[in-house]
Amino acid sequence: MNHSEYIKSALKIICAFILFSSCAYYNTFYNAEKIFKAAEKERESRSDDLIKASEKRKYTDASEKAYKIIEFHTRSKYVDDALFMLGQCMFHKKEFIPAKRKFEELTTYFPNSELYPEGKLWLARTNLSLNNKAASIVILENLIKDQSVRAKIRAEGYFELGGIALAGEDFETAEKHFLSAFNTVKNKKIRSRSSFSLAKSQLLAQKNEEALSSFKVAIKHASNLNEEFEARLFYSRALKQIGDLKNATNICNQLLENELFNQHFGRVKLELADILYLENQRDLEGVGLDDPIFQSKINEALEKYEIVLLQHKKTDVSAAAYYRIAKIYEQDLRDFAKAQENYQKVKLEKPKSEYATPAELRAKNIADLIRLSNQVREAQGLQLMEEGDDSKRLTGVEVLLLEHGVHPELRLMKALKLQKIENPDSTISSADREADEAEKRKQLVASKLQLAETYLFQFQQIDSAWTEYKQIVELFGDHPASVKALFTCAYMQENIYNNRFKTDSLLYEVIRKYPHSEQAVKAKEKLGLDYSGAEPAEALYKFAEDALFAEKNYDKAIRNYSNIVSTYPESEYAANSLYAIGWIHEKINFDNARAAEVYKKVVDDYPDFELRTKLSVMLDMLNAPKTTESENAKESIESEIAVVSVENEGNEESIREIETQKRKIVTFDRRPKILERGRVEN
Numbered sequence: 001m002n003h004s005e006y007i008k009s010a011l012k013i014i015c016a017f018i019l020f021s022s023c024a025y026y027n028t029f030y031n032a033e034k035i036f037k038a039a040e041k042e043r044e045s046r047s048d049d050l051i052k053a054s055e056k057r058k059y060t061d062a063s064e065k066a067y068k069i070i071e072f073h074t075r076s077k078y079v080d081d082a083l084f085m086l087g088q089c090m091f092h093k094k095e096f097i098p099a100k101r102k103f104e105e106l107t108t109y110f111p112n113s114e115l116y117p118e119g120k121l122w123l124a125r126t127n128l129s130l131n132n133k134a135a136s137i138v139i140l141e142n143l144i145k146d147q148s149v150r151a152k153i154r155a156e157g158y159f160e161l162g163g164i165a166l167a168g169e170d171f172e173t174a175e176k177h178f179l180s181a182f183n184t185v186k187n188k189k190i191r192s193r194s195s196f197s198l199a200k201s202q203l204l205a206q207k208n209e210e211a212l213s214s215f216k217v218a219i220k221h222a223s224n225l226n227e228e229f230e231a232r233l234f235y236s237r238a239l240k241q242i243g244d245l246k247n248a249t250n251i252c253n254q255l256l257e258n259e260l261f262n263q264h265f266g267r268v269k270l271e272l273a274d275i276l277y278l279e280n281q282r283d284l285e286g287v288g289l290d291d292p293i294f295q296s297k298i299n300e301a302l303e304k305y306e307i308v309l310l311q312h313k314k315t316d317v318s319a320a321a322y323y324r325i326a327k328i329y330e331q332d333l334r335d336f337a338k339a340q341e342n343y344q345k346v347k348l349e350k351p352k353s354e355y356a357t358p359a360e361l362r363a364k365n366i367a368d369l370i371r372l373s374n375q376v377r378e379a380q381g382l383q384l385m386e387e388g389d390d391s392k393r394l395t396g397v398e399v400l401l402l403e404h405g406v407h408p409e410l411r412l413m414k415a416l417k418l419q420k421i422e423n424p425d426s427t428i429s430s431a432d433r434e435a436d437e438a439e440k441r442k443q444l445v446a447s448k449l450q451l452a453e454t455y456l457f458q459f460q461q462i463d464s465a466w467t468e469y470k471q472i473v474e475l476f477g478d479h480p481a482s483v484k485a486l487f488t489c490a491y492m493q494e495n496i497y498n499n500r501f502k503t504d505s506l507l508y509e510v511i512r513k514y515p516h517s518e519q520a521v522k523a524k525e526k527l528g529l530d531y532s533g534a535e536p537a538e539a540l541y542k543f544a545e546d547a548l549f550a551e552k553n554y555d556k557a558i559r560n561y562s563n564i565v566s567t568y569p570e571s572e573y574a575a576n577s578l579y580a581i582g583w584i585h586e587k588i589n590f591d592n593a594r595a596a597e598v599y600k601k602v603v604d605d606y607p608d609f610e611l612r613t614k615l616s617v618m619l620d621m622l623n624a625p626k627t628t629e630s631e632n633a634k635e636s637i638e639s640e641i642a643v644v645s646v647e648n649e650g651n652e653e654s655i656r657e658i659e660t661q662k663r664k665i666v667t668f669d670r671r672p673k674i675l676e677r678g679r680v681e682n
Contacts, residue, residue, distance in 0.1 A: 066086045080110040124143075172205070188223045196227070199217075298333060346360075452488070541576070565581075579615070
């Protein structure tokens with residue numbers, strides 16, 4: 001073989017090798033991409049977030065082939081594609097840290113790659129999955145600002161920012177970003193997801209009409225059956241939220257008639273059970289727990305959920321049904337034992353259900369509630385045996401126990417108490433007995449306080465919580481927990497019962513009974529009181545006067561004057577406060593009947609009140625029958641003249657002068673004069 005032939009032969013071998021190598025890494029990448037697309041198709045076909053074993057295997061196979069491109073063909077044009085595919089495979093397998101590394105390698109070493117912007121998008125998603133929200137927001141905001149980036153990538157960036165805002169309950173920002181995602185590109189899939197998420201954010205923001213419109217858009221743009229189903233189901237939920245239960249039911253029934261949605265029928269039936277429960281709740285407003293109608297309606301809802309349980313066992317739907325049944329037993333029927341039983345079934349039904357963890361926590365809370373309740377009953381039983389005499393008449397404690405619902409134990413407790421009186425244990429010293437009783441009392445109060453807090457904050461059982469708090473205040477007023485219980489009662493009146501008068505009354509009681517407590521300081525702050533060295537009754541009186549004359553808030557003035565009368569009945573301000581209340585009813589509210597009622601109480605309860613004689617005359621005039629409006633006005637003036645005549649012993653000149661002046665006075669300006677001592681006088 002001559003030299004030229006040798007060179008030709010070598011070139012053929014080199015070309016064949018290059019061609020073979022090129023085909024090898026192309027085939028490797030082609031196979032990886034094919035498997036990856038199959039995995040993606042399988043992922044997109046499922047409706048939940050749980051990766052299947054077959055899907056995970058496909059992502060793993062695609063990853064192994066992509067690794068070969070990077071390891072053996074480092075100069076290949078497919079390396080950036082392989083890195084991007086690897087990152088996505090790891091992300092979908094929830095291997096977020098290595099996924100982040102791959103996206104960082106792509107965006108660091110291949111800044112000119114066509115995949116660079118999309119790599120940044122996925123890096124932001126990965127950071128978000130790793131709870132690095134700040135880094136994710138920076139990347140996404142840079143993406144959406146860069147007009148050189150493809151519209152589809154920018155739309156995805158807007159969508160991700162909307163998701164971050166929605167998770168943070170910033171509904172206004174979420175709405176803005178989802179709208180931008182929808183308007184940035186005409187891609188059907190992005191528009192479907194954006195309009196659906198937009199509708200959800202509007203629904204959470206109570207923008208119900210806008211949400212309904214957005215769900216209709218989401219239905220129109222749905223890119224597959226799963227998206228269409230979700231949009232229709234949530235449309236039904238939006239109708240349910242605004243109270244249109246009839247149309248919500250119609251939507252669900254339409255979904256059940258479409259066999260294309262048969263894999264989702266369980267969720268639809270659960271939704272129909274929810275709607276029935278709401279319908280029945282609407283019918284039960286004002287109906288008592290013991291009413292047969294109440295039991296019938298609740299049982300109807302329970303049966304609907306139980307049908308779902310039977311037809312869709314061991315699914316997310318059946319786990320959700322158990323959770324709803326448990327809530328009905330807890331909140332409607334107040335059967336905590338049954339509620340606990342059904343909460344425990346949630347995790348057994350579907351361990352990975354979204355309801356498993358909250359149900360487990362709820363079951364634990366109910367166990368604590370039952371334990372505390374039993375502990376309180378036992379402690380109250382011991383307390384009962386220590387108090388009262390051995391007569392058959394119930395003591396105050398026993399009456400409270402009866403109200404609390406522990407009466408079945410009373411007979412046994414009575415027997416035990418009598419037995420203890422007849423057979424006292426002489427081996428225990430009186431000091432030890434007193435210490436033992438004090439410890440039992442301490443444990444009882446601590447348990448009752450914890451039980452009350454559990455009722456209020458964990459179970460929203462308002463009446464039960466109120467009973468426990470009030471019993472602590474009434475039975476154990478000298479215990480340190482009593483002030484906390486009393487202050488919480490004021491909180492409940494303000495925030496739950498919306499009774500401002502009762503709230504203020506309880507806050508003043510906190511100040512009066514526990515003046516040096518932390519709660520008293522808070523009570524003064526809430527009432528806006530600054531004593532500045534004044535006695536509480538005096539400061540409160542000035543506060544009432546400010547409300548009357550400076551703020552012209554007459555309801556507030558009446559509340560504060562009333563609190564002086566109830567809290568400081570022996571003070572010099574009590575009679576004046578009661579008189580001021582009558583004056584407001586007469587001169588401001590034009591309620592002569594109520595004014596007369598209050599004035600009479602002043603006359604009856606405060607015989608030494610300086611203006612008592614004047615009030616007696618006023619009462620006669622106020623109680624006299626009235627005919628016309630002009631006569632009423634005339635008699636009102638005559639009433640005041642009559643009062644003056646008593647004080648001036650028939651001085652006619654004074655009476656005429658006063659009559660002339662009184663006719664010129666506007667009714668609103670006829671207000672009490674504040675004397676130096678804080679007394680109110682006409």
